[in-house]
Amino acid sequence: MALRQIRVYGDDILTKKCREVKEMTPRLQELIDDMLETMYDADGVGLAAPQVGVLRRIVVIDVGEGPIVLVNPRITLQEGEQEGMEGCLSVPGKIGQVTRPGHVIVEGLDRDMNPVTVEGEELLARALCHELDHLEGVVYTSKVEGELYDAGALDEEEEDGESGENEDSAEK
Numbered sequence: 378m379a380l381r382q383i384r385v386y387g388d389d390i391l392t393k394k395c396r397e398v399k400e401m402t403p404r405l406q407e408l409i410d411d412m413l414e415t416m417y418d419a420d421g422v423g424l425a426a427p428q429v430g431v432l433r434r435i436v437v438i439d440v441g442e443g444p445i446v447l448v449n450p451r452i453t454l455q456e457g458e459q460e461g462m463e464g465c466l467s468v469p470g471k472i473g474q475v476t477r478p479g480h481v482i483v484e485g486l487d488r489d490m491n492p493v494t495v496e497g498e499e500l501l502a503r504a505l506c507h508e509l510d511h512l513e514g515v516v517y518t519s520k521v522e523g524e525l526y527d528a529g530a531l532d533e534e535e536e537d538g539e540s541g542e543n544e545d546s547a548e549k
């Protein structure tokens with residue numbers, strides 16, 4: 378496994394639509410391992426393949442409940458609404474408010490190309506929507522309501538013992 382370089386905002390690759398994975402290969406397995414390692418190393422809760430420069434429909438997510446790997450994922454149900462702050466490993470140091478569905482169901486394939494269904498609410502629903510947007514070349518900044526804030530500035534305003542409250546702004 379190896380860390381991959383995370384592409385940052387302004388890199389054209391982040392605005393491109395990703396291709397479906399037709400066949401799992403050792404090379405794509407290695408990509409998935411590297412994406413997980415890169416996400417954990419960066420303290421992110423999600424990472425999409427284009428963020429490491431690969432235009433394939435693969436995302437990894439871990440909101441603290443263990444790793445989720447999704448190949449060719451698609452949202453099959455979305456309902457409700459949640460408001461919250463969101464960040465992205467490709468837009469370091471920034472957060473902004475984005476309204477997302479409160480509950481989503483995503484169907485796709487796991488890393489062995491077996492069908493898998495992931496259901497999420499709260500942070501997981503947000504992470505799923507955020508990562509799937511990346512596969513369409515959409516970065517969350519295009520959905521931010523109002524300003525894009527400096528994440529550090531908000532952290533400083535937080536009182537002691539409230540760091541866990543910032544979970545929803547975890548970078549993806």
Ligand code: NI
Pocket residue numbers: 464465466467507511548549
């Ligand atoms: Ni992101």
